[in-house]
Amino acid sequence: LAKTTQPISMDSYEGQEVNITCSHNNIATNDYITWYQQFPSQGPRFIIQGYKTKVTNEVASLFIPADRKSSTLSLPRVSLSDTAVYYCLVGYADKLIFGTGTRLQVFP
Amino acid sequence: AAGVIQSPRHLIKEKRETATLKCYPIPRHDTVYWYQQGPGQDPQFLISFYEKMQSDKGSIPDRFSAQQFSDYHSELNMSSLELGDSALYFCASSPLDRGPYNEQFFGPGTRLTVL
Incomplete structure (x- = not known):
């Protein structure tokens, strides 16, 4: 049974690094792992995408181990505006599945 | 830059x-x-279309149907609405089907309320 799980919530302070992990045991061989940020009542917004190893862009890094059964989104120095829900999106054999979402709360 | 438009x-x-x-x-x-x-709740995948053909199917109820037209816009038709259908419905578009670089760009959503 395809399942994509994340921690329900995380707390952090401004300026800290935050790492959010997503577990996806049955990811399809050819599919990428994508992370999105969502604010209340808005559509998810793309953060980063990767297939394996490490990917970095101007806002985040994504670490994917060789077995690709999990991935970790790293936000280097969070600010108050990073308070949101973060989702991984993973492709399985016949469908796309969002993770359960991690609610990140950043405190001053 | 142009974004995904959803109506209503x-x-x-x-x-x-x-x-x-x-x-x-x-x-x-x-x-x-x-x-x-x-x-x-987290977004639940319903259905996707690539080049006007159904690509993948998720947890879309039989009461719902969708299609993609020749101009690539898509419509989600929902019949016999139930209270449990009240939700935000998001559409996303991508330049590619499943596979690499299929970043999805999400629209603002349609908030459906069933009374």
């Missing part, structure tokens, strides 16, 4: 009525995805 933004219907949600993808994006997001 808000819709109120009564039980057993029908509803049609529309999605206009980003120009030159030929893949469209539909998601349903209930209050406090």
